[in-house]
Amino acid sequence: MPMFDTHMILTIVGIAFVGGIIGLDRTAVGQCMISQPIVVGPLTGWILGDPTAGIVIGAVLELIWVLDMPVGTFVPADATISAVSATAIAALGNTGGAPLPLIGFSILLTVAMVPVTMKADGIIRHWNSRLADAVMTGPGTDSGRALVRAHLSGLLVFFLKSFVLYLVFLPAGVVAVSVFRQLPENVHLAMSLFVKLLPLLGMALVARKLSMKTIDLFLLSGFMIAATAGQLFHAPALLIILLAVVGGWLGAGYRERHS
Amino acid sequence: MNGIHNKIGAADLFVVFLRALLMQASWSFERMQSLGFAFAIAPALKKLYPNGAEYESRLRLHMDYFNTQPYLASFILGAVVRMEEERATGLSASDDVVGLKAALMAPLGALGDSFFWGALKPLAAVLAVALLMTGYWWAPFLFLVFYNVWHLGLRAAMLFWGYTSGGNAVALIARFSFMKMAKRFKVITLSVLGGIIGMAPDWRPEFQPIAPLPFLPMALSWLVVALAFVAILRRGGSPIKLMLGLAALCLALAYAGVLA
Numbered sequence: 179m180p181m182f183d184t185h186m187i188l189t190i191v192g193i194a195f196v197g198g199i200i201g202l203d204r205t206a207v208g209q210c211m212i213s214q215p216i217v218v219g220p221l222t223g224w225i226l227g228d229p230t231a232g233i234v235i236g237a238v239l240e241l242i243w244v245l246d247m248p249v250g251t252f253v254p255a256d257a258t259i260s261a262v263s264a265t266a267i268a269a270l271g272n273t274g275g276a277p278l279p280l281i282g283f284s285i286l287l288t289v290a291m292v293p294v295t296m297k298a299d300g301i302i303r304h305w306n307s308r309l310a311d312a313v314m315t316g317p318g319t320d321s322g323r324a325l326v327r328a329h330l331s332g333l334l335v336f337f338l339k340s341f342v343l344y345l346v347f348l349p350a351g352v353v354a355v356s357v358f359r360q361l362p363e364n365v366h367l368a369m370s371l372f373v374k375l376l377p378l379l380g381m382a383l384v385a386r387k388l389s390m391k392t393i394d395l396f397l398l399s400g401f402m403i404a405a406t407a408g409q410l411f412h413a414p415a416l417l418i419i420l421l422a423v424v425g426g427w428l429g430a431g432y433r434e435r436h437s
Numbered sequence: 438m439n440g441i442h443n444k445i446g447a448a449d450l451f452v453v454f455l456r457a458l459l460m461q462a463s464w465s466f467e468r469m470q471s472l473g474f475a476f477a478i479a480p481a482l483k484k485l486y487p488n489g490a491e492y493e494s495r496l497r498l499h500m501d502y503f504n505t506q507p508y509l510a511s512f513i514l515g516a517v518v519r520m521e522e523e524r525a526t527g528l529s530a531s532d533d534v535v536g537l538k539a540a541l542m543a544p545l546g547a548l549g550d551s552f553f554w555g556a557l558k559p560l561a562a563v564l565a566v567a568l569l570m571t572g573y574w575w576a577p578f579l580f581l582v583f584y585n586v587w588h589l590g591l592r593a594a595m596l597f598w599g600y601t602s603g604g605n606a607v608a609l610i611a612r613f614s615f616m617k618m619a620k621r622f623k624v625i626t627l628s629v630l631g632g633i634i635g636m637a638p639d640w641r642p643e644f645q646p647i648a649p650l651p652f653l654p655m656a657l658s659w660l661v662v663a664l665a666f667v668a669i670l671r672r673g674g675s676p677i678k679l680m681l682g683l684a685a686l687c688l689a690l691a692y693a694g695v696l697a
Contacts, residue, residue, distance in 0.1 A: 329463045388623045
């Protein structure tokens with residue numbers, strides 16, 4: 179296909195490589211949260227010359243997936259692959275900054291990616307059992323060296339999982355974008371609205387998991403603080419966020435004393 | 438450290454700390470972090486047991502099933518290093534490291550999941566999203582710094598606390614009240630979430646409504662939409678289904694002519 183010229187192929191391979199390395203942070207190395215959408219979205223956008231797409235996608239996917247936790251044997255959705263893929267697809271699908279509908283469509287594509295990433299994660303985590311078995315059932319001598327070899331080869335397995343998935347998702351996404359361009363104007367309008375509403379859906383997902391109530395008092399007080407400071411005093415966003423933090427801290431202290 | 442256990446020093450514990458960062462490199466459903474635990478503790482065991490055969494046998498003992506929250510695993514690592522040291526130096530006859538690990542991993546796992554995944558991470562994320570949505574490009578850096586000051590600071594401290602306390606989890610909880618901090622962080626997160634919605638008119642242009650609205654009506658309408666989403670979520674549904682549902686709703690509105 180003419181859309182896949184040498185530059186495009188090299189870019190896809192490069193993003194797959196960088197994404198694979200950063201993806202190690204999710205489980206295998208450190209878990210310092212470098213792999214979170216709010217970091218990898220803007221980073222991918224910056225690398226590909228479309229920071230706006232990265233910022234929008236990173237913020238939205240962070241809210242949606244932040245409380246999808248790796249507890250016990252549950253393997254959460256790979257939000258890193260979602261954020262990197264969506265940003266790369268949006269940036270590669272439109273040179274000079276992806277329009278809002280395209281950003282929305284790229285985010286929507288990640289919905290199809292999530293089950294695949296979870297399945298792939300499940301497969302490699304079963305496969306990793308062989309690494310432990312190889313050390314445990316091996317000869318009783320030099321277990322230390324066998325352990326290091328087996329354990330660190332897990333890094334390669336995790337890397338390859340992400341790398342291969344990017345090599346599948348990114349070209350498929352670029353093709354899907356070319357189809358999306360042909361769709362009627364109403365679909366583009368719908369994708370614009372989709373992007374605008376997604377942060378609210380993400381916030382609702384977080385609020386539901388953190389509070390038992392639909393109308394949470396602390397959420398409402400944060401809203402009141404921000405709306406009042408913004409409307410009456412035209413306070414800058416940074417100050418409003420600080421006020422919401424202080425308000426939350428004081429509210430939590432009050433609740434502790436009176437419960 | 439305290440003059441009695443002189444085989445393991447701070448430098449040895451630091452090596453264990455660095456290796457613990459790779460604890461989940463070979464995470465598997467069947468054995469979870471078993472290889473990771475053995476990998477992290479191996480240098481300390483090598484120092485404690487110069488005899489090859491004994492080192493091999495102790496290392497294999499630590500390849501047993503192990504799973505906990507990866508950050509708080511440091512506490513257990515510190516405690517086990519201490520127990521191994523006491524055994525190797527003859528200070529203690531007790532060497533029930535398997536029992537110690539089994540006793541600590543489940544409660545510390547629950548504590549760590551609740552604090553780090555359920556409270557600290559959402560707080561850091563929501564703060565960063567609030568800043569990013571209102572135009573502060575450096576929000577991802579703040580996210581990483583804020584999260585990792587807690588993460589790496591506590592992870593390193595846990596290793597030393599585990600070592601010095603010998604795995605006394607009660608002393609750990611007395612020293613750092615995870616549950617109390619988790620509750621506070623969750624409340625602050627909710628407050629900041631409300632703050633983000635209240636700042637809706639200051640959001641990036643990509644998130645502004647299609648038709649411009651005055652400040653308060655816009656913030657209030659966004660609040661109503663967010664609360665409606667929460668009410669829908671109470672009835673269940675995964676993020677994937679909700680995203681698909683939202684996309685379908687947007688398409689329906691577009692074809693109904695509402696967005697024209």
